[in-house]
Amino acid sequence: MNAPDRYERFVVxxxxxxxxxxxxxxxINAASFTIEREDHTVGNVLRMQLHRDPNVLFAGYKLPHPLxxxxxxxxxxxxQSSPMQAYNQAINDLDKELNYLKEQFEAEVKKHSTTMxx
Amino acid sequence: xxxxxxxxxxxxxxEMKDDYLKFELRETDASMANALRRVMIAEVPxxxxxxxxxxxxxxxLNDEFIAHRLGLIPLTSDNAMEMRFARDCDACDGDGxxxxxxxxxxxxxxxxxxxxxxxxxxELRSSDPAMxxxxxxxxxxxxxxxxxxxxxxRGITIVKLRRGQELRLRAIARKGxxxxxxxxxxxxxxxxxxxxxxxxxEDLMETLTYEQKVEWIESxxxxxxxxxxxxxxxxxxxxxxxTYDDEVIKKAEAMGKPGLVEIYAKEDSFIFTVESxxxxxxxxxxxxxxxxxxxxxxxxxxxxxxEESLDQFRELGAxxxxxxx
Numbered sequence: 001m002n003a004p005d006r007y008e009r010f011v012v013x014x015x016x017x018x019x020x021x022x023x024x025x026x027x028i029n030a031a032s033f034t035i036e037r038e039d040h041t042v043g044n045v046l047r048m049q050l051h052r053d054p055n056v057l058f059a060g061y062k063l064p065h066p067l068x069x070x071x072x073x074x075x076x077x078x079x080q081s082s083p084m085q086a087y088n089q090a091i092n093d094l095d096k097e098l099n100y101l102k103e104q105f106e107a108e109v110k111k112h113s114t115t116m117x118x
Numbered sequence: 119x120x121x122x123x124x125x126x127x128x129x130x131x132x133e134m135k136d137d138y139l140k141f142e143l144r145e146t147d148a149s150m151a152n153a154l155r156r157v158m159i160a161e162v163p164x165x166x167x168x169x170x171x172x173x174x175x176x177x178x179l180n181d182e183f184i185a186h187r188l189g190l191i192p193l194t195s196d197n198a199m200e201m202r203f204a205r206d207c208d209a210c211d212g213d214g215x216x217x218x219x220x221x222x223x224x225x226x227x228x229x230x231x232x233x234x235x236x237x238x239x240x241e242l243r244s245s246d247p248a249m250x251x252x253x254x255x256x257x258x259x260x261x262x263x264x265x266x267x268x269x270x271x272r273g274i275t276i277v278k279l280r281r282g283q284e285l286r287l288r289a290i291a292r293k294g295x296x297x298x299x300x301x302x303x304x305x306x307x308x309x310x311x312x313x314x315x316x317x318x319x320e321d322l323m324e325t326l327t328y329e330q331k332v333e334w335i336e337s338x339x340x341x342x343x344x345x346x347x348x349x350x351x352x353x354x355x356x357x358x359x360x361t362y363d364d365e366v367i368k369k370a371e372a373m374g375k376p377g378l379v380e381i382y383a384k385e386d387s388f389i390f391t392v393e394s395x396x397x398x399x400x401x402x403x404x405x406x407x408x409x410x411x412x413x414x415x416x417x418x419x420x421x422x423x424x425e426e427s428l429d430q431f432r433e434l435g436a437x438x439x440x441x442x443x
Contacts, residue, residue, distance in 0.1 A: 100126055
């Protein structure tokens with residue numbers, strides 16, 4: 001009767017920002033990103049990509065509660081970079097990786113469907 | 119920003135059928151493999167019956183029971199990626215028949231015989247069969263050339279009617295994702311495993327008698343190892359049959375031969391198995407998952423107004439750095 005709508009798990013409520021950024025008050029080059037309506041799918045892939053960046057000293061994410069549909073990613077970088085720069089770079093690199101993966105996959109599908117026609 | 123920490127994954131398809139796909143994914147890590155798996159199961163959209171208006175139901179099952187069963191019938195959803203979600207369709211209020219977000223179905227069945235009538239998904243009439251219909255209706259038309267036998271062509275049973283009972287309804291199928299309700303999941307199963315690498319220590323193996331070798335081979339619950347009938351050498355028949363159960367390692371230790379075999383999981387190679395419900399083709403499921411994951415990542419980019427605080431941030435950095443000197 002008072003159950004929340006199921007779509008609340010993946011639809012960002014009006015007036016809420018998908019991503020908000022909060023700088024650490026004590027450490028320079030450290031910040032938290034609160035990402036609304038996302039989970040381990042994006043959190044983990046982003047974290048692992050950030051680990052590939054040598055300027056990232058720390059990258060982690062948490063899902064604070066299973067009924068709060070958001071994740072918090074925390075990034076700490078060297079002075080050569082900034083959390084925001086590292087975050088943007090990670091997304092760009094993942095995007096490029098997925099583009100490449102799609103090309104590769106489609107080429108394989110094409111190869112396979114032509115050999116199947118015999 | 120010239121630096122780039124991007125990976126270049128490799129793909130090799132092993133087996134491809136309409137509803138089954140087995141492929142290798144290499145040179146990437148588990149986070150990518152798992153993100154793809156999770157998206158395939160819960161976030162690739164399909165169509166499923168979501169709204170049912172029952173006109174007549176004198177069957178033994180109650181209305182909501184039937185509505186639930188209708189929802190679980192897989193529908194062909196090749197166009198689902200291009201369709202709109204009913205909740206953000208501006209061409210309709212979300213519950214009408216609108217070509218952008220919904221497909222209408224009707225079902226009408228009445229039992230007039232003494233024999234029980236099975237009402238199946240084959241009786242569902244789609245307003246646009248080319249766009250969306252129960253998956254078994256497609257199988258049926260395809261099976262005229264293929265080799266499906268009669269028993270597989272009956273469709274999915276919705277309800278059984280006795281003489282005089284009747285079922286008449288109107289149903290609307292909508293686009294949705296598995297996260298909302300499992301009926302929208304296009305995946306029957308999606309799994310991946312690390313590729314195992316099995317190295318047998320040949321020198322140590324030489325010290326085993328024939329019987330010991332046989333005993334060791336048989337300690338594996340799956341058929342990973344075998345024996346060459348001519349040379350009596352232990353060989354790895356099928357490394358992928360290994361389930362990471364450690365049985366052969368424990369057995370080697372129990373036999374007093376630790377280090378007889380070393381087994382590693384290659385942490386950048388994955389073997390994927392994708393099974394589709396039939397709503398979309400298995401390879402299309404993978405392609406759609408890649409697209410969805412890209413869209414998701416695009417959505418988590420920082421918005422423009424957040425960008426402004428970047429300079430602020432730099433200032434603080436300079437300030438703190440300057441203060442320290």
